[in-house]
Amino acid sequence: MSPASSETPAPLLSVRDLAVGFGRGPADREVVHGVGFEVQPRETLAIVGESGSGKTVTALSINRLIDHAGGRILRGRMLFRRGDQTDLDLAQAPPHEMRHIRGAEIGMIFQEPMTSLNPVHQVGHQIAESFVLHHGLSTRAALRRARDALDRVRIPDAERRMRDYPHQLSGGMRQRVMIAIALACAPRLLIADEPTTALDVTIQAQIVALLAQLRDEIGMAVIFITHDMGLVAEVADRVLVMRNGAVVERGELDRVFDRPSHPYTRELLDSVPHFRRGQAVRAPRDGDRPAAEPGHATPPAAGTGPAAAARTPVLSVRDLSVRFPVRAGLLRRVVGVVRAVDGVDFDLVAGETLAIVGESGCGKTTIARAILGLVRPARGAVSIARPAGDRQDATRIVQMVFQDPLASLNPRLTMRSLLAEPVIATGAGVGDATVDHMVELLRRVGLPRDCLDRYPHQFSGGERQRLCIARSLMTNPHVVILDEAVSALDVSIQAQVLDLLMELQAERGLAYLFISHDMAVVERVAHRVTVMFAGQVVEVGSAACVLARPAHSYTRRLIAAVPSVDRAQRRRHFALDTSEPPSLLRPADYEPPPAIWRRLEQDHVVRAET
Amino acid sequence: MNALHDLLSHPSGRIGGLILIVYLLLALAGIVALVPYDPVAQFPAARLQAPDAAHIMGTDLFGRDVFSRLAVGVRTSFVIAVASVAIAGLIGTVIGLLAAWWGSWRDSLLMRLMDVFLAFPAILLALLVVTVAGPGTLTTILAIAVVYTPIFARVARGPALSIKARDFVDAARTFGSSQFYILTRHLLLNLAAPLTVQATLALSWALLTEAALSFLGLGTQPPAPSLGLMLSESRNLMEFAPWLLAFPGLAIMLGVMGFNLLGDALRDVVDPRTRSARA
Numbered sequence: 088m089s090p091a092s093s094e095t096p097a098p099l100l101s102v103r104d105l106a107v108g109f110g111r112g113p114a115d116r117e118v119v120h121g122v123g124f125e126v127q128p129r130e131t132l133a134i135v136g137e138s139g140s141g142k143t144v145t146a147l148s149i150n151r152l153i154d155h156a157g158g159r160i161l162r163g164r165m166l167f168r169r170g171d172q173t174d175l176d177l178a179q180a181p182p183h184e185m186r187h188i189r190g191a192e193i194g195m196i197f198q199e200p201m202t203s204l205n206p207v208h209q210v211g212h213q214i215a216e217s218f219v220l221h222h223g224l225s226t227r228a229a230l231r232r233a234r235d236a237l238d239r240v241r242i243p244d245a246e247r248r249m250r251d252y253p254h255q256l257s258g259g260m261r262q263r264v265m266i267a268i269a270l271a272c273a274p275r276l277l278i279a280d281e282p283t284t285a286l287d288v289t290i291q292a293q294i295v296a297l298l299a300q301l302r303d304e305i306g307m308a309v310i311f312i313t314h315d316m317g318l319v320a321e322v323a324d325r326v327l328v329m330r331n332g333a334v335v336e337r338g339e340l341d342r343v344f345d346r347p348s349h350p351y352t353r354e355l356l357d358s359v360p361h362f363r364r365g366q367a368v369r370a371p372r373d374g375d376r377p378a379a380e381p382g383h384a385t386p387p388a389a390g391t392g393p394a395a396a397a398r399t400p401v402l403s404v405r406d407l408s409v410r411f412p413v414r415a416g417l418l419r420r421v422v423g424v425v426r427a428v429d430g431v432d433f434d435l436v437a438g439e440t441l442a443i444v445g446e447s448g449c450g451k452t453t454i455a456r457a458i459l460g461l462v463r464p465a466r467g468a469v470s471i472a473r474p475a476g477d478r479q480d481a482t483r484i485v486q487m488v489f490q491d492p493l494a495s496l497n498p499r500l501t502m503r504s505l506l507a508e509p510v511i512a513t514g515a516g517v518g519d520a521t522v523d524h525m526v527e528l529l530r531r532v533g534l535p536r537d538c539l540d541r542y543p544h545q546f547s548g549g550e551r552q553r554l555c556i557a558r559s560l561m562t563n564p565h566v567v568i569l570d571e572a573v574s575a576l577d578v579s580i581q582a583q584v585l586d587l588l589m590e591l592q593a594e595r596g597l598a599y600l601f602i603s604h605d606m607a608v609v610e611r612v613a614h615r616v617t618v619m620f621a622g623q624v625v626e627v628g629s630a631a632c633v634l635a636r637p638a639h640s641y642t643r644r645l646i647a648a649v650p651s652v653d654r655a656q657r658r659r660h661f662a663l664d665t666s667e668p669p670s671l672l673r674p675a676d677y678e679p680p681p682a683i684w685r686r687l688e689q690d691h692v693v694r695a696e697t
Numbered sequence: 698m699n700a701l702h703d704l705l706s707h708p709s710g711r712i713g714g715l716i717l718i719v720y721l722l723l724a725l726a727g728i729v730a731l732v733p734y735d736p737v738a739q740f741p742a743a744r745l746q747a748p749d750a751a752h753i754m755g756t757d758l759f760g761r762d763v764f765s766r767l768a769v770g771v772r773t774s775f776v777i778a779v780a781s782v783a784i785a786g787l788i789g790t791v792i793g794l795l796a797a798w799w800g801s802w803r804d805s806l807l808m809r810l811m812d813v814f815l816a817f818p819a820i821l822l823a824l825l826v827v828t829v830a831g832p833g834t835l836t837t838i839l840a841i842a843v844v845y846t847p848i849f850a851r852v853a854r855g856p857a858l859s860i861k862a863r864d865f866v867d868a869a870r871t872f873g874s875s876q877f878y879i880l881t882r883h884l885l886l887n888l889a890a891p892l893t894v895q896a897t898l899a900l901s902w903a904l905l906t907e908a909a910l911s912f913l914g915l916g917t918q919p920p921a922p923s924l925g926l927m928l929s930e931s932r933n934l935m936e937f938a939p940w941l942l943a944f945p946g947l948a949i950m951l952g953v954m955g956f957n958l959l960g961d962a963l964r965d966v967v968d969p970r971t972r973s974a975r976a
Contacts, residue, residue, distance in 0.1 A: 459871045487871045495864035499886045508882075512872040555868075562872075
């Protein structure tokens with residue numbers, strides 16, 4: 088094979104038949120089986136696949152970090168065209184040569200910027216280190232270059248930020264610093280391994296836009312690894328789809344997305360909940376909510392509408408505020424409060440899904456914790472409707488499903504004990520009826536009876552989340568709070584779990600409080616949407632109204648940032664916005680100005696912006 | 698069962714386990730008095746005899762059979778070590794668990810109290826307890842328990858703090874589970890592994906501390922045999938009858954080594970990280 092044929096430009100990287108194994112007998116534990124692809128200069132190749140598809144192992148093999156992760160390259164060639172136009176087989180290159188290649192010619196950014204940065208060094212010095220190592224600059228000159236690098240990744244006030252430590256920066260800022268480090272030596276290839284997965288969607292849009300601009304400025308090629316098909320549509324020139332360590336499809340972005348040739352690619356594209364700007368919302372639940380909308384005055388003048396009583400909520404929250412005191416000084420005096428949740432109202436009706444959307448730190452989860460009594464509200468009330476004659480504890484009526492199913496199951500208990508716990512907590516004994524109930528619920532969520540005596544680690548991620556759902560239903564609750572309940576699952580499993588949730592809702596008339604940052608998922612499950620920003624509700628309405636006609640500037644930004652696989656939306660470029668979210672920290676005696684609400688449609692209100 | 702298999706396939710686990718089984722048999726022999734001679738009976742005619750067929754470990758200054766005394770001494774040492782570690786483990790775990798669960802000032806209060814105990818050298822603290830309460834088997838047990846309680850409290854508190862912050866504890870709170878249920882099923886169950894390792898290591902220290910106290914004459918009282926006491930009684934005869942020192946000394950050393958090796962192996966077996974590294 089000649090890497091440089093006469094008519095096409097020579098590829099920057101040409102990988103042929105790459106196989107990687109792990110452990111003592113790497114040949115027996117091969118996880119990447121004969122992967123091949125090419126990367127041309129200045130192009131972006133996206134490697135997509137679900138967890139366990141071998142995409143990260145492939146990427147780590149390119150810069151040979153895989154050697155440090157316990158892996159072995161079993162066979163294959165990875166020809167890399169170096170800056171001096173010589174070809175180097177990265178699979179055979181000796182360690183000292185790889186050390187030079189890494190950073191100088193191949194840069195890499197990782198998923199979690201906090202763990203990739205050293206917490207005890209100022210970020211300026213961490214960037215400067217790269218210049219010292221690869222260019223032999225003096226510390227002073229390197230620091231000057233580091234400041235330029237921070238400017239290049241559009242960090243405002245770079246001079247001051249140089250002296251910050253990683254924990255003083257927000258997630259998006261940290262990822263920018265990581266990019267600055269990776270690009271310090273103007274590499275010719277950048278490997279980005281899920282660089283935005285840990286970030287909020289608006290920050291993700293910013294990082295993706297930044298990467299696109301820098302790619303053009305520096306003229307580097309990018310290998311972008313992700314599980315998010317929407318993101319692929321936004322960034323890639325060409326796509327490589329991986330499954331179980333092998334390539335199932337590769338090609339130009341438009342060809343792969345419009346005419347996928349492999350069934351798995353089609354499955355991936357179909358299972359991704361595509362955000363369709365409010366066109367794919369669930370049918371409004373007419374019938375059981377007659378004429379309720381006019382009176383549904385959730386945030387403004389809560390509960391005063393004449394029809395408010397008509398829709399007897401199972402859960403209603405009024406003027407809920409949660410504050411965390413901030414103490415400082417020798418005497419630990421309260422110097423201010425973080426207003427995590429500030430004057431939130433909503434009602435939840437049986438059989439309805441209310442989605443609370445917003446970015447991390449906006450107070451969504453704090454609301455859930457306040458409803459369940461895990462944090463004490465500073466003000467406001469949570470009232471839970473109980474059926475007549477039911478004197479049981481409110482905890483029986485409201486249950487919660489957490490984001491990470493593995494973390495929310497005690498690893499040392501069998502499923503039988505785990506499922507019994509909510510029942511034991513209500514004070515009831517565990518008898519044959521309880522076990523019958525467990526088996527019935529397991530059957531309902533699609534799991535066999537024999538899993539009662541298994542431990543959590545013996546299930547897959549999707550199965551574990553089904554188990555958590557079954558557990559939350561053990562007490563026959565009326566309200567289930569789903570806190571990012573599908574966010575940690577692979578897309579194909581995510582779709583199944585969402586379907587299960589909607590079926591259960593229809594069967595049992597459950598009310599869901601669906602907390603999520605994923606607009607596409609929200610569009611599929613929500614009847615009504617509440618948008619939160621910085622601890623406050625900024626927009627409320629039916630899902631169709633809010634998602635199709637967002638009125639608040641924040642909602643608009645949130646929706647604009649959602650990646651889409653639609654043809655017209657591919658390879659969008661965002662304007663770079665370097666503003667930071669507002670701080671929630673206020674003086675202890677601060678009172679916000681009263682909210683002014685505007686009604687836009689019958690069931691759509693928005694907070695007036697100041 | 699799987700853990701036991703892992704433990705026995707671990708080299709230190711195998712050696713440590715073997716030593717301790719031999720000790721257990723020896724101690725059992727001591728308990729049921731299945732020894733060739735009465736350990737306190739004196740035979741003035743057979744003083745200071747070197748090991749031979751009749752007395753496999755020889756005899757001491759009063760003609761008492763060293764092997765019989767050793768077996769009974771091992772029994773005493775074991776009983777004291779196990780009892781004191783059990784008490785220390787129980788109290789220490791409860792203190793550590795509650796400190797972690799309560800947090801804030803109660804946590805600080807309990808743990809600072811533990812720090813005070815920890816600040817004293819082990820032997821000095823034990824000496825203090827024995828001096829106040831008078832020597833004897835029960836006081837020895839108590840003294841050693843006091844010394845090791847803070848260590849268990851610390852070992853329990855650290856992991857308990859991190860487990861407390863995990864989602865499944867939050868989930869349990871959302872069910873409205875009682876504090877007792879959460880503390881026992883969620884926290885304590887997940888502490889079982891580190892506490893088992895700690896208990897094994899503490900047993901070896903307890904064995905040593907008991908020997909030291911007896912050596913100083915503050916543990917087991919003569920004529921009852923104990924390993925530390927046997928060393929103390931024969932230290933002036935080292936030149937004439939080295940076997941009097943060698944056998945109890947060896948017994949202490951091997952016992953401590955056995956527990957330590959077993960503890961090391963347990964730590965490897967219960968820690969999933971080292972387990973996967975060896976796989």
